[in-house]
Amino acid sequence: MDIDLTPQQQSFRRGLRQWLDDNLPENWGGPAYLGPDDDEENAVLQTLWERRLYEAGYQGVAWPKAYGGQGLTMVEQLIVSEELGRRAAPEGINTIGKELVAPIILAAGTEEQKRHYVPRILTVEDIWCQGFSEPDAGSDLAGVRTRAERDGEEWVINGQKVWTSFAFQANWCILLARTNPDKPKHKGLTLFLVDMKTPGIEVRPLVQITGRKEFNEVFFDNVRIPAGMNVGAIDDGWNVSVNLLGYERATARLYRQARFMNEFEQLLRKLDARPEITGNPYYRQQIGRFYAELGILRQLNLKTVSRIVNGDGIGAEASVVKLFWSELHQRIEDFAFEAIGPAFVTDSKDIERFRYNFLQSRAVTIYAGTSQVQRNIIAERMLGLPR
Numbered sequence: 001m002d003i004d005l006t007p008q009q010q011s012f013r014r015g016l017r018q019w020l021d022d023n024l025p026e027n028w029g030g031p032a033y034l035g036p037d038d039d040e041e042n043a044v045l046q047t048l049w050e051r052r053l054y055e056a057g058y059q060g061v062a063w064p065k066a067y068g069g070q071g072l073t074m075v076e077q078l079i080v081s082e083e084l085g086r087r088a089a090p091e092g093i094n095t096i097g098k099e100l101v102a103p104i105i106l107a108a109g110t111e112e113q114k115r116h117y118v119p120r121i122l123t124v125e126d127i128w129c130q131g132f133s134e135p136d137a138g139s140d141l142a143g144v145r146t147r148a149e150r151d152g153e154e155w156v157i158n159g160q161k162v163w164t165s166f167a168f169q170a171n172w173c174i175l176l177a178r179t180n181p182d183k184p185k186h187k188g189l190t191l192f193l194v195d196m197k198t199p200g201i202e203v204r205p206l207v208q209i210t211g212r213k214e215f216n217e218v219f220f221d222n223v224r225i226p227a228g229m230n231v232g233a234i235d236d237g238w239n240v241s242v243n244l245l246g247y248e249r250a251t252a253r254l255y256r257q258a259r260f261m262n263e264f265e266q267l268l269r270k271l272d273a274r275p276e277i278t279g280n281p282y283y284r285q286q287i288g289r290f291y292a293e294l295g296i297l298r299q300l301n302l303k304t305v306s307r308i309v310n311g312d313g314i315g316a317e318a319s320v321v322k323l324f325w326s327e328l329h330q331r332i333e334d335f336a337f338e339a340i341g342p343a344f345v346t347d348s349k350d351i352e353r354f355r356y357n358f359l360q361s362r363a364v365t366i367y368a369g370t371s372q373v374q375r376n377i378i379a380e381r382m383l384g385l386p387r
């Protein structure tokens with residue numbers, strides 16, 4: 001991949017930097033700033049932010065204009081991801097919509113679905129959640145038991161989902177349900193687009209270790225949705241979902257790499273006043289190592305994008321990227337904990353961001369496929385080892 005930017009792309013980057021200077025919420029990115037503590041206030045901030053980004057032309061960058069996108073290339077998309085990460089800009093509330101639902105509708109949806117749902121994701125008229133995991137189906141996703149049964153011109157859904165991020169705020173859900181229990185377990189599943197206001201859906205928020213209510217339990221009790229709300233073919237939901245999880249593991253990750261670098265540098269500024277850390281060879285070695293690993297993460301992201309641009313698909317390599325970024329993120333947060341020392345738990349708001357990131361990063365080696373599952377995929381599909 002040629003990563004030298006053209007003059008137009010360089011000017012696009014400069015324009016975005018200026019736009020971020022002018023538009024980021026006040027004090028955003030300072031050591032203590034995380035956005036409002038209150039979940040609802042935070043949801044409003046994230047929604048308005050995402051909408052402003054879209055209005056300024058910085059969302060759906062590489063998607064076709066016919067579906068509300070900007071019609072630019074993956075390179076401009078990368079520039080946006082990286083610049084937002086460099087400023088640790090808010091991630092927005094519709095990450096499931098942008099990173100999972102829209103790519104899958106663009107790849108497997110009908111023309112009507114593309115024209116209707118994709119633009120509404122960009123304008124944040126619709127907020128999406130992902131109803132895949134169940135109490136007995138997480139890593140073993142093909143074990144999904146939530147049933148969708150055909151009744152005339154409708155599907156009737158019964159079952160329970162869990163860990164459904166954003167379900168409380170979402171008005172749509174991309175749902176994986178069993179449509180044919182007689183087929184082998186990978187083959188009788190279908191993906192549906194479900195309006196969260198349909199009678200029979202109950203959402204119960206779960207409080208996380210960070211104190212925020214990001215994910216939820218979702219119950220479906222005789223929920224009736226119209227026929228035709230499937231995305232991809234009936235009973236082919238597994239193939240479509242596996243595609244979707246590939247996107248989840250690999251796309252938009254330059255944002256993360258750039259944000260980790262931003263946060264790491266904030267940490268180093270904080271530690272600058274502590275010669276017992278900055279002058280200590282043990283810590284200095286670790287700091288050097290993190291810089292190198294963040295550099296490697298950037299290269300891994302670029303390699304993945306290069307595969308997409310060249311039409312090679314994402315494939316099992318997405319697992320390498322997921323495994324690497326999630327474990328690196330945890331190690332950096334563990335380092336912050338160790339280097340800040342007792343102040344980590346006693347200090348005021350000044351280190352709140354590091355404390356929050358430490359707690360939040362416990363989840364990153366679980367969601368989008370645990371580290372053990374990623375290692376299985378790498379072992380079997382890339383290294384050819386036996387199951």
Ligand SMILES: Cc1cc2nc3c(=O)[nH]c(=O)nc-3n(C[C@H](O)[C@H](O)[C@H](O)COP(=O)(O)OP(=O)(O)OC[C@H]3O[C@@H](n4cnc5c(N)ncnc54)[C@H](O)[C@@H]3O)c2cc1C
Pocket residue numbers: 129130131132133134135136137138139140162163164165166215363366367368369370371372373376
């Ligand atoms: C913050 C967060 C947000 C999430 N958001 C969503 C969401 O929006 N939508 C959604 O559908 N899901 C979501 N999830 C769920 C997530 O996808 C699952 O937690 C994950 O797939 C693991 O499933 P599980 O929790 O059932 O654990 P299990 O699958 O029960 O795994 C338990 C342990 O066993 C290990 N294990 C399991 N199978 C194997 C194996 N074959 N070999 C080796 N080890 C194995 C796992 O690695 C893990 O350590 C979210 C999770 C988190 C933490």
